[in-house]
Amino acid sequence: MVRFLHTSDWQLGMTRHFLEGEAQARYTGARIDAIRSVADVARREGCEFVVVAGDVFESSLVATQTVRRALEAMGSIDVPVYLLPGNHDPLDAVSVYSSRVFAAARPENVVVLDTPGLHEVAPGVELVAAPWFSKEPLSDLLADALAGLGPADGVRIAVGHGALDVLDPDESSVRSIGLAGLQRALADGVVHYVALGDKHTRLGVGEAVHYSGSPEVTSFREEQPGDVLVVDVSAGAPPVLTPHHVGTWSFVSVQAQVEGAADIDALDEELGALAPKDRTVVRTALQGTLTLADKARLDTLLDAYDDAFAARITWSSHDDIAVVVGDELTDLGVGGFVDHVVDRLAAQAGVGGAAGPGPAGAGSAGDEAGTARDALSLLYRLAKGPAA
Ligand SMILES: [Mn+2]
Incomplete structure (x- = not known):
């Protein structure tokens, strides 16, 4: 059994047009504080690592101040932190992850999931990552990352970003994530949990496929923002999830x-x-x-x-x-x-x-x-x- 913390959509650097002056500054500060709250929950709950399932940063053009402060806060997390590039922060030519400031300020515990497929994160524990390399991928990246994998020897967690096809209003979208394929991979023991990002509100689709939502609210439309998920995953049983509310706005x-x-x-x-x-x-x-x-x-x-x-x-x-x-x-x-x-x-x-x-x-x-x-x-x- 492995216990880890699932979060996503930090959207660091995001501003809200209706916030002015000191309110915008406090909101920005609260979103960095959310990283420290993640550190507290991970420590208190004994999580072995943290997964951020995409959209860590609002864009490739975030201020260097945002990158440095975010990385400093991530350094306060006692365990490894795995960052998945999403649609807002893809691994393209101008990616924040390949910027000089990111390389200079990155603490040792912060790892970018920069290749699709398997990443061993602990003995017997693997992530299957589906990073974005552009804002317009031409296929279901998570299905691509899972293709060809057989049943796991230990515990395996898929990490993806984007809309599930069953939730995507655009039925013709080539990049929406196929739920049926994920359910097959779960049934076959290829993976045991699917950690998703993209929705800013917490949402489970079946017992093992979950969006964590943003740790701090970003829009009026979100029904359950402000949570992170502590997840117990094992090969033989359904995952056990405990939401922790860290949002302060x-x-x-x-x-x-x-x-x-x-x-x-x-x-x-x-x-x-x-x-x-x-x-x-x-x-x-x-x-x-x-x-x-x-x-x-x-x-x-x-x-x-x-x-x-x-x-x-x-x-x-x-x-x-x-x-x-x-x-x-x-x-x-x-x-x-x-x-x-x-x-x-x-x-x-x-x-x-x-x-x-x-x-x-x-x-x-x-x-x-x-x-x-x-x-x-x-x-x-x-x-x-x-x-x-
Ligand atoms: Mn997002």
Whole structure:
């Protein structure tokens, strides 16, 4: 029996467009810290080695700072670390793995799986690696690496990167990994576990074929990010997997119908419960119709959360708040010149009805009314002073 740690898709060097300034820097730092968390889990659980199943780096063009810091953190892992080149970091002419900085900074325990096929990693333990050599391979690299191998003498683990054919929406893809072939190799004892990378969310397909997912979240679509897998593999029995959560960030989508004060309270409660906020990115999709007063309160509330969260962004395609302009205008009490502006904006907004920002690219008349309502809403908020 061998125990090892399966992880993938570190995507080191990745930036997220919705993170600004200090938040981006902290996110970058957290992704290096994830390597140290891998070291902790491997030590605590007695793993004999670590396998990173592709996309260690976001691209071949990552900063030398990223490469040096990543390798320094990998050096803190007590056991060998096997890196598989994936679609983001293939072993091509400009590969990060053949760069001078990688060679100079590589700790001794870090090994690049730079040839397809067998790699002995311990007595009686072999990896079958399927590294990527370009971004556009013309075949199923893992099937190629397994071709011609007979049953293993000891324990054998296949290491590949890419979409399984059963999960790939592109049915004509020549490089998707055939599940049937993997199941045959497992049944015949050619391999005993298949460690995959590419999906950033943890996913098992049958008992011995698994994606570990990214150790730190990378997108709102991921259902189970932030895990690494400790895997016990033996020749005679199914593998035993234990997920360990190492991720410290979360990306959360909040969708809500907001029609008045009670709904704003509920939204406040939902956002307030998310923690820790400085490592949480929230994407809000709000729909409904609000009075000027309620819209002002909502905007004030969201402004406060913009500060508290690492980022709070609007999910534009699912967000549609309309403002209904009513009697509030008469008790604004601003007077003078501003009253004239209010009258003009109210006329443009078609006061009495309701209108949202409307779909992008809508007619200019609709845009004008929506803009006028937004302006009135902001004016109302300013005139009323800071709300709670
Ligand atoms: Mn990836």
